[in-house]
Amino acid sequence: MKLHLSTNVDQLLFTGYGQDHVLVNGHRHETSLLLSARGIEIAPWAGLGFDALTAAHFEWAARPELDILLLGTGSRLRFPHPSLTRALMDARIGLEVMDIGALCRTYNILAAEGRNVAAAVLIEPVAGD
Numbered sequence: 001m002k003l004h005l006s007t008n009v010d011q012l013l014f015t016g017y018g019q020d021h022v023l024v025n026g027h028r029h030e031t032s033l034l035l036s037a038r039g040i041e042i043a044p045w046a047g048l049g050f051d052a053l054t055a056a057h058f059e060w061a062a063r064p065e066l067d068i069l070l071l072g073t074g075s076r077l078r079f080p081h082p083s084l085t086r087a088l089m090d091a092r093i094g095l096e097v098m099d100i101g102a103l104c105r106t107y108n109i110l111a112a113e114g115r116n117v118a119a120a121v122l123i124e125p126v127a128g129d
Contacts, residue, residue: 033121047125055087
């Protein structure tokens with residue numbers, strides 16, 4: 001699916017997505033990442049499946065400047081156990097879990113509003129890789 005860009009050319013936004021990738025300002029990314037106003041960072045959970053997420057992954061994503069972290073869990077909506085996300089709660093960062101399409105759309109809206117948001121994208125390895 002394609003998404004439309006805002007008029008702010010300096011802002012990083014999702015411009016498309018699929019089951020195995022996201023597009024950020026037209027550039028394809030096939031590995032898990034964290035997108036925020038700071039830029040794109042390859043996530044420490046890159047190459048891992050949902051069941052391999054640990055508390056350390058959420059500690060890494062808990063940035064002091066964030067108000068909300070969006071977690072995209074691929075094509076299916078899956079919620080991490082609350083014990084894994086404790087670092088976000090301790091840092092007073094909201095967590096919203098959604099599928100990858102909803103994550104892309106929601107991030108773009110919140111970022112365009114100037115909100116302190118980050119998008120944690122989980123792109124799981126394809127079976128047989």
